[in-house]
Amino acid sequence: MTKATRFLTDQFIKKSTPQAKEYKIGDGQNLHLLVKPNGSKLWLFIYTHPTTKARKKINIGQYPYISLAKAREQRNSFHTLLTEGIDPTEHKAQSHQEAMRQAETLFNFAETQWKPKKAKEVKKRTLDDEYARLKLHLFPLFGHYRLADITLLEAVEKLRPLSITRNSTCSKVVIYFCEIMEYAVICGLLPHNPLYSLSKAFYKVQATHQPTIQPSELPEFLSRLQNSRIMPTTKLLIQWQLLTMVRPAEAVSAEWSEIDFDNALWAIPPEKMKGKKDKPRQHIVPLSSQALAILHEMRLFNGDKKHVFTSQRKPSQPCNSEAANRAITVNIDKGYYKGRLTSHGMRSIASTYLNDCGYNKDLIEACLAHISGDSVRNAYNKSTYLTLRRELMQKWGDYVAECKAHG
Template identity: 45%
Template sequence: QFNPLTDIKEAFQKPQTENMKTLPPEMLPEFMHTLSRARIHFTTRCLIEWQLHTMARPSEAAGARWDEIEWDEKLWRIPAERMKRKREHVVPLTTQMLTILEEMKAINGHGRSEFIFASYKDVTRHCCSETANMAIKRMGFKGVLVSHGLRALASTTLNEQPQFNGDLVEAALAHVDKNKVRAAYNRSQYVEQRREMMQWWSDHIDQA
């Protein structure tokens, strides 16, 4: 029997049960200053920056592959099997993200590794998804920030900007829209609209 309330029920997100430690937007300058002076491996520093700029989940960032980068289109295309929601996700690459890629290419590119953030102990493997989190703890943010919380920091900052639609922020975070009708219309992932927003976010990080 058809139940007209089914889709309405599914449209509501379940409450978030996990408490993700994050920073308020006003602490971004302190975080970036600490990161710039931290005694951590160069690849780890770049991984943290990549995660912050792209708003990717820790596992998605750590496992980034060179063949996922579309240089001409300036896109990072993450295949569905690597995504939490099992749907392909596309990230518009900003000037700052491209700089990180060029820095990592000098270390892990040119056929040395299939992974952008290869383990410095074994280039046939990528960095552990906990690498950024452990470094953040060593930087003095234990109990204050976890690497996954960088996504929340980006979300809070961008949602405070009146020029950016909340749907764009949700798309950038690769959150699945529970409203089936709206999700069907949004499969384009607003890539071109998000490009402007992502560049604003990268510039904001640089200015912190």
């Protein structure tokens, strides 16, 4: 029930007593005071939607916390909107969203919107590595900044020290910083990306190849490895990676369930391979007799475990992907190979030797799990060419065995 419209006064409002049912007292121009049975009094603005003509109401607030004068002021602002064909409720919601957008910080946006979107595009391991880099180098500088407050000049100034000390890391941070800001534009939080040209502010270090040695130096390397005090399982890991020509992370992730001993094959699942998440690819490794021998030795250590090469501290997990590299660069003859060879660089030894032997380059690239836009080269990864790849891998295994014998 709405009582007759009249111009309200504070004195009249204070004398308005609660009844068994709530009732409204009009103040004119769509402003009403709702008196509830419990004695509370609420200001309501009841109006007709300018387009749909539906009846709507807005709760302005409770009296006396919202005074009569304040309620009338709010009513007048609503009428101003209505004369312009704007619904006050929708305008309020849009204003709130705009305020939220203006207050959005870089870290909160990256955490709640960019990261979930990125997780659908790249592999978890890749995202974890990149996000850890942002937490370490970007968020301490700009994480608390509102997106709207980030400027190109300040980004350059704050990232310059990192570009001087760790240029490669800075380049990666800049790429993702710009990507986050670009996604903010797409989400409607920014009118444009102020960091569009940020990468041009820093010089780029030319890409360098992983340090490696020549195939002729392999006998010496294997001899130094054999005579070192490195753990037996780590020595076997290094030889496993050398023989299979895989990357360090792929080598340590090998599981017994992936090994087909009858057919001498190792099937590496797509999620373990380097590459984009939307283009997963399995990699089949033909195992030479020397690689199979490594597995038989490892069965004595980890035959009852999930992984072929397990972590000493956490037997249910594979060992660290840096284990082989650390052993090569630090533990062999007190760092003899530091700057000369890395675990990843062992792939180049195999590539150089097989190319020198005259094998098809595309076949070698397939054994290295290199994928290109060349359909002919990529075809070598398929089972049709497994016989050719098996021959190549055995040739390499025989050479490694020869080097080991004469080292």
